[in-house]
Amino acid sequence: MRKVFSFIFSVLMVCLCISGCSPLTGNSGSGSAVKITDDNQRIVTLKKVPERIVVLSPSFLELVEAVDGKVVGRAKTQVGKVPAFAKDAAEVGFIFNINVEKIVELKPDLVIAYKGMHERYLHTLESNNIPVVVLNLKSYEDVKHSMLTIGKIMRKDDKAQKVVANLDKDIDATVSKLPKHERSVAILHTTSMGITMEKETSIAGCCAKMLKLNNVVQGETKP
Template sequence: MDMNRKMIFLFIVIALIAAIFSGCGSDKKTAQNKGYVTITDDANRTVSLTKKPERIVALSTSFLEPLHDVDAKVIGCPSSKMGVPEYYKDLAKVGAVYDINIEKVVGLKPDLVIAMKGMNDKFVSTLESNNIPVIVLDMKSYEQVKRCLDIFAKITGEQDKAAAVIKKMDDQIVAVKAKLPQKAIKMAILHSTAQDVTVQLDNSIAGSVAKMLGFTNVAADVNTPDGNTESAPYSLEMLVKKNPDVIFITSMGDMKTIKAAMEKNVENNDAWKSLSAVKNKHVYYLPQHLFLLNPGIHYPQAAQIMAQKIYPDLFTANK
């Protein structure tokens, strides 16, 4: 009988020890399942990465410089005449910016794809079905650029580098604004292509830069029928009524063609010639590489160029 009790006691001890070690193993497994980092993207999706990505494909060239600044391992991007930095020229190309070849993306076997909201959303389900993590981000405004830098830094573990880039940009913008006189500037922003002209609102790239500098967009209160927050149909009547001090023009396409279209469709009108900005020769074309494409980490340069157009004596010329 005593022997049986000893055997039962020994069995209980062994079972307890096994349970303890099993629990430790379970805890370790749970910790591993927590993954490397979890990101909430701009499509309100929660994406958990199990490890630090070493093969990133960016579906927009706007992401490339911020990714480079935090040491991301990028292996693929779209082709673009203006948007690919020299140090990424040899990356595998996955189609044009507006015509991504999703088969090429999958073929690169990335461990992370970064997609542009409003442009690449349609690829999310395909990528997920191929077990490829994808983060959808919006990067138009300056605040969104800084948010993207923060997210990329979490992915690479280089938060200090992102903080340094953000501080440098903030300081440069503060320096530009400090040079501006305390004078109210009413301005309008037109976007011209070879086919038509639209008015740019505060959420456009040029609109956000102007707002950053404290300029007043005369079209800020325009209601668009389709809810577009970046542009509205062109209205010469509105411009005459608001009579801006300055007119900025952003463009897409060959500049000679754009200027010819502006002259034909807009500038030959007597009402246009009556505008204060036109009479005082305060109509300025903005460079496409900063105001058609997202300027990204070059937002300070975009701010300086816009300010310099109005106050050339306050800034050294940008080459």
């Protein structure tokens, strides 16, 4: 069971819905403008394919890499490995304490922010003519939606859709091999502030639900 959990989480992070984007069919022209409705329901117009991207959460790195994006700035991380394509990107502070001045110095043509965490930086960044797209990553559906949104931004719709399709395929194949007998799970989230138990609204809780595990916080998880 531990191997199954490791697989699910690695797939989510590496291949990393609110219907913020219009249906994706084919690739947009690289020189055409696109309008993105982000997860804060803000309409962001991007006149060209971004060439200098700053991500305010490490969780977005793999999603940007999957559609050939160029990251020039990223939040620091204390856990996990930074993908090779982003190792040379400048650090712009930790995810909870972003250095806005450093972002402005990098002159990005797109910043990808995490919903519920980075809204306080929007005004300053946009006043410096830096477009910001706010995305959520709290569930499996959020991951897929964010992948499609970033694919649209990069005019790599087809590539993003293939990533999502392969992700669904891998998840389904893994779930089909799970033991049929019922299991229960408690998901603990630890920080310097204390310990909490996760519900299915978290990424870990979402994974537990997909694995047909009963989350003791919420009772039986329905198939």
